Structures are given as C-alpha cells and as structure tokens.
Amino acid sequence: MADTLAIPAPRTQQTRRPRRPGARREALAAYGFVAPNYLLLLVFVLVPLGGAFLVSLQRTDGFGAGEFAGLDNYARLASEPLFWRALGNTLLFTALVTPLSMLLGLVAATLLNTALPARPLWRSLLILPMAVSGVATALIGVLMFDQNSGILNRLLSAVGLSPVTWQSDPVPAFATIVLATVWWRTGFNMLIYLAGLQGIGPDLYEAATLDGANRLQRFRHVTVPLLGPTTFFLVVLNVIFSFQVFDIVFVLTGGGPGGATSVLVTYAYETGFVTRDQGYAAAIGMVLFVFALVFAAAQYRASRTKDVVE
Amino acid sequence: MSLTRRTFLAGSGALALPFLLASCGFVQTAPAERRQGTLTFTTWGTDAELAGFRAAIAAFEAANEGATVELNAVPYEQMFTNIDAQLQAGNPPDIFRVPYYTFGAYAGRGQLLDLTPLLSADRQGQFTPQAWAAVQNGDGTFGLPHHTDTSAILVNLDLFRQAGIDASEIPTSADQAWTWDQLDALGERLRAGLPADRWPWAYNWQGNGVTRWLSLLFQSDGAFLESDQKTPAIDSDAARETVAFSSSFFTKNYVPANNTIASSSYAAESWFSQSVAMVWSGAFQIPDAEQTADFEWTATFAPRNVRAGSDFGGNALVATANTQQPELAAAFLEFVTDADPMRDFCRAASLLPTRADLLNDDLEFDVRPDLAPVFAGQASLVQPQDVAQVASPSMSAIIPVLKEQLDLAFTGAQDAATTVTNLQSGIGAATGG
Secondary structure, three states: OHHHOOOOOOOOOOOOOOOOOOHHHHHHHHHHHHHHHHHHHHHHHHHHHHHHHHHHOEEOOOOOOOEEOOOHHHHHHHOOHHHHHHHHHHHHHHHHHHHHHHHHHHHHHHHHOOOOOOHHHHHHHHHHHHHOOHHHHHHHHHHHHOOOOOHHHHHHHHOOOOOOOOOOOHHHHHHHHHHHHHHHHHHHHHHHHHHHHHOOOHHHHHHHHHOOOOHHHHHHHHHHHHOHHHHHHHHHHHHHHHHOOOHHHHHHOOOOOOOOOOOHHHHHHHHHHHOOOHHHHHHHHHHHHHHHHHHHHHHHHHOOOOOOOO | OOOOHHHHHHHHHHHHHHHHHHHHOOOOOOOHHHHOEEEEEEEOOOHHHHHHHHHHHHHHHHHOOOEEEEEEEOOHHHHHHHHHHHHHHOOOOOEEEEEHHHHHHHHOOOOEOOOHHHOOOOHHHHEOHHHHHOOEEOOEEOOEEEEEEOOEEEEEHHHHHHOOOOHHHOOOOHHHOOEHHHHHHHHHHHHHHOOOOOEEEEOOOOHHHHHHHHHHHHHOOOOOEOOOOOOEOOOOHHHHHHHHHHHHHHHOOOOOOOOOOOOOOOHHHHHHOOOEEEEEEOHHHHHHHHHHOOOOEEEEOOOEOOOEOOOOEEEEEEEEOOOOOHHHHHHHHHHHOOHHHHHHHHHHHOOEEOEOOOOOOOOOOOOOHHHHHHHHHHHHOOOHHHHHHHOOOOHHHHHHHHHHHHHHHHOOOOOHHHHHHHHHHHHHHHHOO
C-alpha cells in the first residue's frame, strides 16, 4: 500500500505563502483568547468524562476505593430490562419532542416575523418559558396534570368530558412529559429561528414573488433552505437536550407509572444516588454520551444544508 | 520527703491512671479542652425544626465555652447527594442528620464515627429499644436517635359524615385499632357513600416513603430480612397477603388511581384537597393541617392484622468517621438528645422523642396537643426487630426493588405471588444475601 500513497512535494519558496507581517503575534493572541475556553473544556468536561469512564469500569458505591470490574457494568446493561426500557423511552421522547418543539418554534417564529399586532408582547410570552427552570416547569406541569385536582381535568369535567388518567396510565403519563417539555422548549426554538429568519434578505422574497412563487412556495423554496444551518444547529441541540432530560421527568412523573416514563438520566440518577451503584450509573452515563456523540456526528455528516448561506 | 523508686512509680502510676482509663474508654466525659473548637453540622428541616436546632446549638455553646457549632441548613432534595459528594471528596461536615433507613448505608460502609467509647455509660438506657436498635451497626453505635415519627391515620370528619359514618366508630386506643377486615369494610362503606371523585383513603408510600408499605407487612407479622439484615425473608404467605391487600386498595377503588409509589402527587395533598377521607401520615403534618385544612379532622391508629405494626420514621444525628473532634462531636450529640432539648424540639416540630422518659402520655405538641397520644401510642407499637431490618446497610439498594415491584403490583401489571417472588430475588441481589 505504501507505494500508492501520494508523497507531498517538498515545499518550495514558490508554494509557501508569504507570511503577513504581525501574523505570528496575531496567532499567539488568538491562541491566548481561545486557551481559557480550552482549559475550561479540559478541566470541566474532558477530565470528568475520563473519570466517569474509569468509574464505569469499577464496582463502587462511591465510598473508598472501587473494585475493578472490567466491562462487567456494560455487560449488565445489555441484560437489564430496565435499561432497555429507559433507553426506549429516551429515544421515543427525543423522536417526539425534537420535531414537535422545532415545528412549533418555526411556526411561531414565522408568524412573529411578520407584521403582527402586539408582536413584542407575543414574542415575550413565547420566550418566557426559557426563563423558567426545568423543575419549576415540572411543578407547573404537576398543577396542570394532577389527575384528581389538576387544572386540565377540572376543565375537561367542566365541559362534560371524562377526566384523563394523566398519572396512572402509561400513555397519558408519557404525554405529560412530552407536552410539558414542548411548552418549555418551543420558545427557545422560536428565538433561534427568529434570528435565522431575520438574516434572510427581503430581496430574495421579492425575486421569488416576481418569479410567480406563492406564499407557500416562497416558504418551501426560500425560507426552509436558508434556515438549514439554523435547523441543523437546533436539531443537534434539541436531540442532546432530549437525551439529557431529567428534571421534568423526575418531578412530574418520577419515572412512573410502572417505569413508563423512566429515561436514561433518571435511571442513572436512581442507580447512582439512591442505590449508590455508582459504577453501573457511570456506565449508563457513558452509553448516553456515546449516543449523543454518534447522533451529532451522523447529523453533521447527513445535513446537506448546514452550510447554506444567502 | 525522699523520692524512692517505689514512691516514684506509685506517683507516676497515679498520674497516668486517668489517661490510661480514658484510653480504655472507662472515663466517659471528655476533658474541657477537648470540648473546644468548631463543629460543622449539616441538616435539612422545617422552620420549626431549624429553630429547634438553633436553640439547642445556642444552649450547647453557652454550656461549653470555646465550642461553636456552624449550622448548614440545606434543602432535603440536595441533602444526601451533597453529603455523599463531601464524604467522597474527604471534606464532610462533622455532624449530619440522617433518616434511619439511610443510616445503614453510611454506617455499614465505614463513613460514621463509632460513638461507643465516647458516650456516657447510661446513654443506652435513656432511649427506647426501637430507637437504640436503629443506630446500631455490627458491634458499634454510630449515631444517637434524635426523634422518631410514625404513620397514624388523619381522618376528615366532614367526609365521614357525608358517607354516613359516625365519628364514634373511629378507634381512640391502639387495642381498638381497625383490623384489616374492618378497614376493608370501612373502605366499602366510604366508597359507597362518597361521590366518584372522592376516595376512602390515600397511603403515604410515595418515593422513598415506600418503606411505609413495610408497616403492612409487619402487621401481618412478616419480615423482609432475616436477623442478619442480609438474607431475604419476604417469600412468605404474610408477604403475599400484604401485597394482595395493598393492591386491593386500587382494584376496589379505595385510593385514587394516582396513589402509586412513583406518583408525583403526595398522599397528603389528596387529603388536604378533600379528595380522600383518610390519609396515612406522620405527626409532622399536624401544624400544616391545623393551618390549612378548612374541615374538621382528627387522627386515629393505623390498622392491625396479626399484630400491630408501624414504620419507624424520623432521624438520627451522626458524626463522620474522620471528624477531627470526636469528643466534641459526641458531646454535642449527647447534649441535643438530653431530655430538655429533645422535648422542646419535638413539641415545636410535632415529632416524637426517642427517649423512653419523654415518650409517654404526658407528651404534648404545641399544635393539637390532643393528638400527641395517638402518635406516641402508635410509635410504641413499633417492634425493634422491624426497625433493625429497616436500618440494614443495604436499605438504599432494597428501596428501588420495593419501588419497582410494588409499583408493578399496584398498577395491575403483576400479581401478588410474582411480586413476592421478584421481591425475594431483588432483595437478595441488593444485599448479596
């Protein structure tokens, strides 16, 4: 194989680009600015990640030195029905919440990018959930979805409909965490889409109109492609957020009924901090990390519009 | 006087004796200079509990010149993740507060100070046998039981009247407590007499409160661990009967469908909103109930089956194994569990003392003092062997097993026999027994 490798030509004076005066100093300054970020990344992300991987190879309750267990924790994951259920719930949650919240965010952004009465007020109202913490959102969800005294069931009863078993049946319980998360995340998606929409010049729409494109065609052939980078960014972010969902599930359903809303992070939390089986919990965390990483990489490779600019 | 070899040895021996005795544990009181310094104390608590701790700290500091205690009050939700992280990082507080069902997880893993050589000789005799059993691990005493709490039943008298049940049918002494059959019959009458959106009762087994389901198991004279606190012992007719009985609360529509283990709605909320006529509850709810409930209510004893049984709730105070001031820590723990501080704390916070001399009919709460005998009487029914099981070092691993399997039973996904079989194997895996 070695003889098939292209051997780079030796650099000559002609092929080397002339160095700009001061370029070295600029490069040093750039590294200086970037260095704190890399340092933080190293200390607070990469080192803990390495630590978590080492813990995932141990049998440990966190007190004292752990016992090296090789890949036992990972083998246990594969044979643990609760893990597969939590993984399935996480994937389903991601598959529902990501497109729903992005679609609603896009619709809201498109509406609020037009001349609408009281536009700043509507924008503020939609962005408001962003300012609310996940735990507070979930507590609001409890007020809404409590099946005995919650607001939604009282409304349903008031109009003569049967109350929904939000907390005691698996499907409605799963719906509560999806609905609460979509409400919470739509404002964020709208904000990013709004920024993307405002980066598209009106001349493109004028040209499309002159070419005879109707409103839907302009949206389909101008807006959507030019929002490609925004959509790519939001998909990656929403998927990672969804894989990491914890607070809403923990407070709103506690993973029940019967494990119907248990997701990977609540499962890891229970295992790590309640059962104190921290090696196994770290292994769940590593699986979660690999899923998020693989998805982000696949999405990066697959997205054809991620670099489209006007 | 001339100094002979004999007088020198005798004098040296007399001087050295207190130190020798102290090192052997015969002298119980720490020298004054060892009672100086600063202790860090981490706890969660209601306003009344924190006020009680502050008062006890002030009195301890006044009685021990040079000693200070820094109180760090944290939310309950963060308490044990913080403590675990601090223990793992090697910088835990000197003292912290711990529920009895979590106590074993720390004591059994060498994280707590063995107080045995530091306590006064008569200390054990001051506590009830149940409370003392709750702070033992192996051969050591790894904390002092500060207070207890157990579940009795709060009754909404308005809903009872609405269902046509007279208040005179409510038991007023432990030996009159409803049997399981009587409770079932009462559930039937309440179900028939209340509207569809009102239920006979709610049980307080949500989250880690799943340990309160064990009260029903104990009432059937069942157990979940052998006396070695390791070998699973739940595969029994008593356990199958208990699972079937508690599952019938759901099938007979005696409890709201969301009164499950994993529910985000606590049982007490259903009672406060008058969705249920009765709720299993600790005495700590009394101040809230007195302030919030706009209906007439009272309390009665938990039911009995083969025998009476109840949960041993509440908390111990413990010192961490690596505290730099073990004598001072032990002195503080003894001080706050002395009669006066414990009485004041329990009266204000509506909790039950763990000292035998305080846990009698004279016990009073600042709020609804008439109900104190019900909760004190209920606490006296707790058996030491029941407490010892709950204080198992493996309890933190057993709790998820109970939660998972009982949730499946209550939601109808699993019958009683399968649930008990799974509990037996799950508890065995959790304890390694």
